[in-house]
Amino acid sequence: MTATGTDTDRSTDRSTGRVTDTDRRAERARRRAAARAGSRPVLTRFPVPARVLGYGLVVGVGLLYLLPFALQLVTGFKTDPDAAAHPLALLPTTPTTAAYQRLFGLSESAQGVPFLRWLSNSALVAVLVTAGRVLFDSMAGYALARLRFRGRSLLFGFVLAVMAVPGVALLIPKFLVLNTFGIFDTYTAMIVPLLVDAAGIFIMKQFFESVPREVEEAARVDGAGVFRVFWSVVLPMARPALITLTILSFQGSWNEFTHFLVATQSGQYETLTTGLARFVSGGLGGGTQYPLKLAAALLSTLPVAALFFCFQRYFVNGANSGAVKE
Incomplete structure (x- = not known):
């Protein structure tokens, strides 16, 4: 029997109720497709506008979480009047390292902060x-x-x-x-x-x-x-x-x-x-x-x-x- 005839016989064995090689290959293909679909990120399963909205929400929450740390970092380089007048400003008006100099004993007023x-x-x-x-x-x-x-x-x-x-x-x-x-x-x-x-x-x-x-x-x-x-x-x-x-x-x-x-x-x-x-x-x-x-x-x-x-x-x-x- 030729190879073509063999494939034809295997594909037509479904009428007898037996599982053929063609059925097995089809089942494996369906499982691989289901696995690939299940491994996709959750956001990629939604339309583009919904994905953009989701990513924007995540980025916004992340920036909101980082805001206090950014203010803490920037305020350390401000002067006392600048920090009191613009407490939420992300850029110091007159940048200075006076606070760090005082902390590490590099200024004359450092004796009060051990x-x-x-x-x-x-x-x-x-x-x-x-x-x-x-x-x-x-x-x-x-x-x-x-x-x-x-x-x-x-x-x-x-x-x-x-x-x-x-x-x-x-x-x-x-x-x-x-x-x-x-x-x-x-x-x-x-x-x-x-x-x-x-x-x-x-x-x-x-x-x-x-x-x-x-x-x-x-x-x-x-x-x-x-x-x-x-x-x-x-x-x-x-x-x-x-x-x-x-x-x-x-x-x-x-x-x-x-x-x-x-x-x-x-x-x-x-x-x-x-x-x-x-x-x-x-x-x-x-x-x-x-x-x-x-x-x-x-x-x-x-x-x-x-x-x-x-x-x-x-x-x-x-x-x-x-x-x-x-």
């Missing part, structure tokens, strides 16, 4: 707290996820209960504890209570539970102990969760305010948050001083923004990253 001391205190506390949370939260999360000991479920319940308590409700007890231990108004009081975070423990516990137990069992067969398995096998696999925890810990400790408010009272322990709060309330001189205040606020946001943009891929995909690829 910005570098605030910055160094915030950096010290943020680095130590972030390192402590990454270490201790990961260890506690692994213990709650893998180790079997009496009271494990009750302990995890306490962790969830701590997450449910508002931080404001703990301000007075926190002050009394720090004062009783004699560490009030010290770097120890600023750092030690923040070294462990209930939310970080919860994040790491949930991630470690997604790690296949076969990986740990294979390491134990090779003679590795519990800490060796955690440190050399499981922890390197938890890089997405660790990066997520690092970003959240650094951001939380860098922007912390209420804890530092009840843990210190001396000016030498002021951070960017407490120092800027005293500055905005008029504790460092009269007048509006909008350029100086917004310049300091802008500089305080740059480290967190830089950290997030460097690791945003891991931060966004951390919750969906698996431990082992099959």
Whole structure:
């Protein structure tokens, strides 16, 4: 039988109820077309005027979100009279760097703004707290996820209960504890209570539970102990969760305010948050001083923004990253 005859027979087998090669090819073509249609962006499925309206709405919302940051950046280069007269102007009338010179001690009036001391205190506390949370939260999360000991479920319940308590409700007890231990108004009081975070423990516990137990069992067969398995096998696999925890810990400790408010009272322990709060309330001189205040606020946001943009891929995909690829 010739090839033409074979194709004719296969295409005419539908009358017998059998699935032919032609039917299979047609079905595969329909599936590919449906997949291509389903993978198209949502806006491309609408007419052109609707798409233009949708993109315009998205761009408008984005510009509206960026407007406060643009005003913050521009106001830092204005003079005090210009900022008071034209607070919403996106271009300074007379550009100047006087605010930044005063913040970094490059002008004669810089003695009233100890910005570098605030910055160094915030950096010290943020680095130590972030390192402590990454270490201790990961260890506690692994213990709650893998180790079997009496009271494990009750302990995890306490962790969830701590997450449910508002931080404001703990301000007075926190002050009394720090004062009783004699560490009030010290770097120890600023750092030690923040070294462990209930939310970080919860994040790491949930991630470690997604790690296949076969990986740990294979390491134990090779003679590795519990800490060796955690440190050399499981922890390197938890890089997405660790990066997520690092970003959240650094951001939380860098922007912390209420804890530092009840843990210190001396000016030498002021951070960017407490120092800027005293500055905005008029504790460092009269007048509006909008350029100086917004310049300091802008500089305080740059480290967190830089950290997030460097690791945003891991931060966004951390919750969906698996431990082992099959």
